Structure formats: structure tokens, C-alpha cells
Amino acid sequence: MGPGPSSVNPRVLKAMTLPILGHLDPQFFKVMDEVCEMLREVLHTQNHITVPLSSTGTGAMEAACANMLERGDKMIVCRNGFFGDRLGDIAERCGAETFILDFVWGEPVDLQVLSDALDQYGPVKAVGVVHAETSTGVLTPMPDIVELAHRHGALVIADAVTSLGGHDVRMDDWDIDVCYSATQKCLGAPPGLAPISFGPRAMEVINNRPSKVQSFYFNLKGLESYWNQTRAYHHTSPISMTYALRESLRMMMEEGIDNRIRRHARVAGALRAGLEAMGIDLMAPEGYRINPLTTALIPEGIEDTAVRGRLLSDFDIEIGGGLGQVRGKAWRIGLMGESAKESNVFALLSALEQILPDFGYEVASGASLSAAQRALVSYDDGGVLP
Incomplete structure (x- = not known):
């Protein structure tokens, strides 16, 4: 009953004992497709690039920043807890000029403070918000924040590590640009995979960025070549973890x-x-x-x-x-x-x-x-x- 990892159903644990397939085996591609389709349902999105990264949630946080940000870009990070602080740290490591907006720990993000910051620091490339702050137990409503950021021409990177599967997360309806999560909380799987989804604005940034993504492992273009129909080798997927995620998502679909x-x-x-x-x-x-x-x-x-x-x-x-x-x-x-x-x-x-x-x-x-x-x-x- 801690903040994660949570308990795992025996069905999910049993799925991890299935025979290992190669990560380029056509049968495993079918497993990958099933996982991606169910993740789209949970995230309420049609985004083509909706995949589980071979990492924990922190890796997805890094992947979001590494692919969206280039050296010299401006990013505003709303910090109302421990994981907002981590998001800001990663943005700085990616070379972004990072502006931290501090809010009282235990309080949601204040829309007016964010609006003033967007006016003051603009033009801003991205705004980072933790939807459900795991350190304080506070939920920040997303739709108004997304609308405000887009009005200022900024992308929105949303941390849904704790909220996905336990709260409504509607990526398309709310128009979120990048949303990431993790398997070990409300999705009901062991730790080790991190769902992430990139919307149309985010993909436009990735496809048109002049510089290379500073991470090979989290470079979305490389990951896309493995997860889409090309199936080009990028890295060895954690096969058993993917089985576990598929089974936990199946259970979610059964429950509703x-x-x-x-x-x-x-x-x-x-x-x-x-x-x-x-x-x-x-x-x-x-x-x-x-x-x-x-x-x-x-x-x-x-x-x-x-x-x-x-x-x-x-x-x-x-x-x-x-x-x-x-x-x-x-x-x-x-x-x-x-x-x-x-x-x-x-x-x-x-x-x-x-x-x-x-x-x-x-x-x-x-x-x-x-x-x-x-x-x-x-x-x-x-x-x-x-």
C-alpha cells in the first residue's frame, strides 16, 4: 500500500512465465500491437506513437524532454511536489532554459501564475505539469492548463505516472501533446515499462528538429522504427514485461x-x-x-x-x-x-x-x-x- 509498485494479480505474474519470444519474432509483433491498441484506449487517444518504453516512469520523463527540447529552448515547469522538481532537473540537463514555477506542496497549479509566467518568459517551447503529484497526493486539472499553454504557442508535457488507470486521462479531448506514465501503479503490472504517447504537435517538433536527440536509447525516431510496421531493430525489448503489461491491460478492459x-x-x-x-x-x-x-x-x-x-x-x-x-x-x-x-x-x-x-x-x-x-x-x- 505504498506509492508504487503496487500488488500484482496472479494472472499478470503467470503471464510473465510464458515462453520467451525474440523481440523481432512476428508473433511478438502481434503482442506489441495488442499492447499499443489497449494503451490508446486507456489514454483515450488515436495517437499513432503510443508505446511502452523499456524503462520506468523516470525514463519516460526523460524521453519526453529529450525529444521535445533542444539546447536554448525555453520550458516552464510547474513544481508543486517532488516529481515536478525532477521534471525541471531533466529539462535543464537537456539544455533547455528552464523556468521553475513554485507552488505550495499539496496545492494544485495556479492558472494565473502560469499565465503570468507565459507572458513574462515567452515564447516558451513547452510547459511541464504533473497531473497527479505522487509526493503530495494532489491532482491538478489539465484542460484549462493545456488551453492556456496552446494559446501561448507552447506544448504541454503531462506526467500521468500515478493518475493513468486511476483517474480520467483524456489525451485527445484535453489536447495534451506528450503524456507519459508507468506500469507499476494503477495499470497493475510490475515496474519496468513506461507508456508514452506523442500527439500531432509533438510529432511535428520531432520530425522537424534540426539537431539530433541527445539520447540514442530514448530517440523517438529510432523507437518508432521498431514499434511501427518497419520493425527495425532498436534495442532488445523486455519480453516478459510486455507479456505482463498485455495481461494487466486485458484485465482492465474486462473490468472497464x-x-x-x-x-x-x-x-x-x-x-x-x-x-x-x-x-x-x-x-x-x-x-x-x-x-x-x-x-x-x-x-x-x-x-x-x-x-x-x-x-x-x-x-x-x-x-x-x-x-x-x-x-x-x-x-x-x-x-x-x-x-x-x-x-x-x-x-x-x-x-x-x-x-x-x-x-x-x-x-x-x-x-x-x-x-x-x-x-x-x-x-x-x-x-x-x-
């Missing part, structure tokens, strides 16, 4: 994308209700909380690592600690993919009710479980969170 998103919302609402019943505050403001990951502020006097150690050793439950500014101040609790189950919510709340009194933090026995149950009933009755 909208149903999966509702499942994440349902259990997240129960977890939040239970934590608040214990007097534990949440970091992200109401209305901007991501469902796959809840960031709980650690009560004063409670030692972060001691509680997480007890959860792991006594109850076999893993949750994450804070990153960056909130290190030691917050717990990051994941309900992602296979892990997004109400039984996990009750297991964690019950464990915390037993552990916290040992650290001098009193909780009413069963209060958090009752609150979580009421939230589930409320969601089932009306389809909305209380």
Missing part, C-alpha cells in the same frame, strides 16, 4: 476503464474517512485529492519510521514515507490497481488503531472502521463520495 476509476474513488473515499475519524489530517485540499494515493499528515509526536516499521513487521503492510519537503511529516498510502481493495483499507485502519496508542496517540476503537464503512455505503448509494 470507467469501472476501474470508480473503484479507486470508492476505496480512496473510505480511507480518507477512516483517517479523518482518527483525527489524522490530509495534505491535499478537498476537491484536488488523487484517489490512487492519499497523503496523511503524521500527528505531532509520532515517529514516522517507527510506525511504518511496525506496520510492516507486525501486519505485513507497507506504506510510503514523505519525500522532499514532507520527509518525516507525511505518510503516502497507495490504493492502486490490484491494491485498490476495501479489505486493504480496513486492514490498514485496524492496524493503525492498534499501533498509534503505543506512541501516545489515542484513537477510539473501531471509529475509523465505522467511518470507512459509512463512506463505502454512501458511495454505493449515490456514486459520489461524502
